[in-house]
Structure formats: structure tokens, C-alpha cells
Amino acid sequence: MALALSLGRRGQGNTWPNPAVGCVLVREGRIVGRGWTQPGGRPHAEPMALRQAGPLARGATAYVSLEPCSHYGQTPPCAKALIEAGVARVVAPFADLDPRVEGRGFAMLREAGIEVATGLMTGEAARDLEGFFLNRAQGRPRITLKLALSLDGKIATATGESQWITGPEARREVHAMRMRHDAVMVGAGTARIDDPSLTVRGLGAKRQPVRVVVSRRIDLPLLGTLARSAREVPVWICHGRDADGKLVSAWKELGATLIPCALQGRQLDILSVMQGLGSHGLTRVFCEGGGALAATLLGADLVDELIVMSAGVLLGAEGRPGLGAMGIDKLSEAPRLTLAEERRIGPDMMTRWTRPTA
Known part of the structure; x- marks a missing residue:
């Protein structure tokens, strides 16, 4: 067995x-x-x-x-x-x-x-098989959140520079993690600032993961890497139902799949986003940020596994935090996770965290 x-x-x-x-x-x-x-x-x-x-x-x-x-x-x-x-x-x-x-x-x-x-x-x-079972039982995929952080918990300098906090060995490990997931997901800010490809490279992947962007207004670059490659590797955009129809049409013409989602206040309802991805068949999603999306997922208790890549670099108080605001006033309100694994990858340290067992 x-x-x-x-x-x-x-x-x-x-x-x-x-x-x-x-x-x-x-x-x-x-x-x-x-x-x-x-x-x-x-x-x-x-x-x-x-x-x-x-x-x-x-x-x-x-x-x-x-x-x-x-x-x-x-x-x-x-x-x-x-x-x-x-x-x-x-x-x-x-x-x-x-x-x-x-x-x-x-x-x-x-x-x-x-x-x-x-x-x-x-x-x-x-x-x-957790992702498959979650899809069948709750209509959502399993979520792995990955954060690449400095020792003081920052994901970028004050100017937004983030390539590369971790070393090449850790980045290769992240590509291997991408390959074991159905999709790689980022927020709109990461898509705009980093212009990522979100593909698996250097490992001979037979099937590239779907690239998912969570963006209420679809305020994404129409000439960016994701837009230019949408017909070669799938791009799915989870957006608000109030998004500009012209932008919806433009991305569809580029080859992207558009998934309208409900709103919660002025933001996308993250559970609606997850159920939208689940209804399209996804069972395992690898989220690579940014900080606002990561905080939203953690706050909604939708992170099934957290991977932290820690590098031996310090960026100071002016650096950009790894997590956005979560509205936590008391320690008792903070999500708590259980350490499942830790190991060194090149000069960096990887820790893997899961939900506490009952």
C-alpha cells in the first residue's frame, strides 16, 4: 500500500x-x-x-x-x-x-x-487525497499557501523589490511544489508588480498548472506575461460580477477563463472564489501571494497547509510585510498552526505548517 x-x-x-x-x-x-x-x-x-x-x-x-x-x-x-x-x-x-x-x-x-x-x-x-475529498465534500480545492520571507517576516523591500529573497535551491523546490498542484494562484497586486509567469520551469513538467489571478476589477496588464501566454498555458481570472464588461471580453479574447464571484463588502468573497475554482474541477491550489490574499485566506480558515521559505536576510520595518491586515486584536483570535516539517534547502530554511489536530 x-x-x-x-x-x-x-x-x-x-x-x-x-x-x-x-x-x-x-x-x-x-x-x-x-x-x-x-x-x-x-x-x-x-x-x-x-x-x-x-x-x-x-x-x-x-x-x-x-x-x-x-x-x-x-x-x-x-x-x-x-x-x-x-x-x-x-x-x-x-x-x-x-x-x-x-x-x-x-x-x-x-x-x-x-x-x-x-x-x-x-x-x-x-x-x-485531501484535495479531491474537499472538492467533493465542500466544493473547494485544498489550499497550500507559500510565503518566501526575510528573517523579519518581509516579502519585499520598501520599493517592492522581492527577486530574490530566497536562493536558487529554494526556488527550485517551489517549482517542484507547483508541479504537484493543479493551479498556482496569486492576487492582482502580485500579478501587476511582479509580472510573473507562474509556470513550472527546469523540471520537465508534463502538464503546466493553471495560472489563477484573484482580481475583483480585472485591473491587470493586458500586455503582461500572463496575457501574452494565456493561449499556451491556461489563465483563470476570479473577478467581481461588477467588473468592467470590456475587460472581461478582452481577457476572453486573449484566451483566459473568467470566473465571476460574489462580493463581501468591497472585496471578493474568498469562499465564493474557492467554490468557483472547485466547480471548475480544481482539487489542489498553490497560492503564492501576495500579502493581502494570504491574509484573507488565513482569516477565512481556508489554508490547509502553509509553507514558509525563510532566508537569512533582514529588511527592516520599512520592508513590506508578508501578511496584510487581519484585524486581530487578541492573541486568542490569531490562527495557530502545527509544525509538520522543517528542513534546510541550500542557505534557506523551509517549514511546513498544518492545522492543529483535534
Whole structure:
């Protein structure tokens, strides 16, 4: 099962709106087939492993990181494929939360006389598939927030210079993180000031993440990097329903996808933004700022994981803070996170934080 989970992680960032699943076929103590969900969400992991195993799949045990699907979509059900291949036993952590499945895959297997076992490595599997489950249960993607900060918590100098606070090793790690997500998201200020490409570079990515910009008024440069490349790599803009219709049309003509969202006061309702992204199929979103968007996500308790890249540089009180205003008057009101990992990356330090466990 550990191998099946590791194979599933190979698909992260490439399989949305489908989950990234891994499958291992074992017969007489020997691995005879391995597979994982392919880019675009199909073929699924089980057919890939069955294809590799061939006739050796008969009588084998299939270790799958999620319940095999039971419904007909663009491909036949994976449960049916396992039955037809003659698999003797299926082991999976838990049932699929997708309402089209929800135990029906297990039922199909049992009705065919195949033994089904569950409950193995459920914690690890739940973490890997959290984005897919959040999409199905809450209609939103899993959010990873990344901040690159000086030691005193700044993201840029007073003049806005921010390239580069962290070193090349940390920046390469960030590209690897982008590659494991469906989309990279920034606020309008970051898009205007940094003119970023938001692509994965230097790692041979098979599928570039969607570039998402959160901008109520769509006040973004029409001659910027995102605009010029919108037909090559997807650009989605989450905007207010009161945005200028001419700007909406202009970005559509450039090839961007426009997602109208509700307002909360004078700002975009961040939950409406997340549900808009979820309705378009995203399961894992990597947010790279800026400070205002980061503060909004944290304040709304929508950050599932926080990555902080800390560099050994000090920018002083005049530097730009890593987080915008959050309206916190008491320590008891401040979001608190649990340290999950820390490691050195070149001259910098990475810390990973998650929600406290109950």
C-alpha cells in the first residue's frame, strides 16, 4: 500500500478533476503490475497496472489507494476491469467520497466473489487525497499557501523589490511544489508588480498548472506575461460580477477563463472564489501571494497547509510585510498552526505548517 500511495503521488497536479490514485498488483509475493492515474485523469491507475501485469493479474491482490470506481464515464469502471482480469483480492484504505461511487465499487467486487479489505494506511491516503475529498465534500480545492520571507517576516523591500529573497535551491523546490498542484494562484497586486509567469520551469513538467489571478476589477496588464501566454498555458481570472464588461471580453479574447464571484463588502468573497475554482474541477491550489490574499485566506480558515521559505536576510520595518491586515486584536483570535516539517534547502530554511489536530 505504501508503494501504491507513492505511485499515486506521481499524478498529483496532473489528474484533476480526477483523484491521483496508485495501484500495485501482487501475485505469490511478487509485484506483477504497477500503475497510477495518467495526465488528464485517465487511464486510471488500475487499468495501467492490469496492462502491465497481463495474464499474471489472475489470482493477484490489488493494492489501490482509493476504492475502484464503479461508474461508466469516458472509461469503463475500474471495478469491472479488476473483475474481468480475475483479481482475487482488493485492498484499499477507504471508500471513495464521490457520490457516483461511495462503496459501489467495493459492492461490485464482493458480488463477483473478490475479497475486499479496507482500513490500511488511511491517514496517509487521506492526506494525499485531501484535495479531491474537499472538492467533493465542500466544493473547494485544498489550499497550500507559500510565503518566501526575510528573517523579519518581509516579502519585499520598501520599493517592492522581492527577486530574490530566497536562493536558487529554494526556488527550485517551489517549482517542484507547483508541479504537484493543479493551479498556482496569486492576487492582482502580485500579478501587476511582479509580472510573473507562474509556470513550472527546469523540471520537465508534463502538464503546466493553471495560472489563477484573484482580481475583483480585472485591473491587470493586458500586455503582461500572463496575457501574452494565456493561449499556451491556461489563465483563470476570479473577478467581481461588477467588473468592467470590456475587460472581461478582452481577457476572453486573449484566451483566459473568467470566473465571476460574489462580493463581501468591497472585496471578493474568498469562499465564493474557492467554490468557483472547485466547480471548475480544481482539487489542489498553490497560492503564492501576495500579502493581502494570504491574509484573507488565513482569516477565512481556508489554508490547509502553509509553507514558509525563510532566508537569512533582514529588511527592516520599512520592508513590506508578508501578511496584510487581519484585524486581530487578541492573541486568542490569531490562527495557530502545527509544525509538520522543517528542513534546510541550500542557505534557506523551509517549514511546513498544518492545522492543529483535534
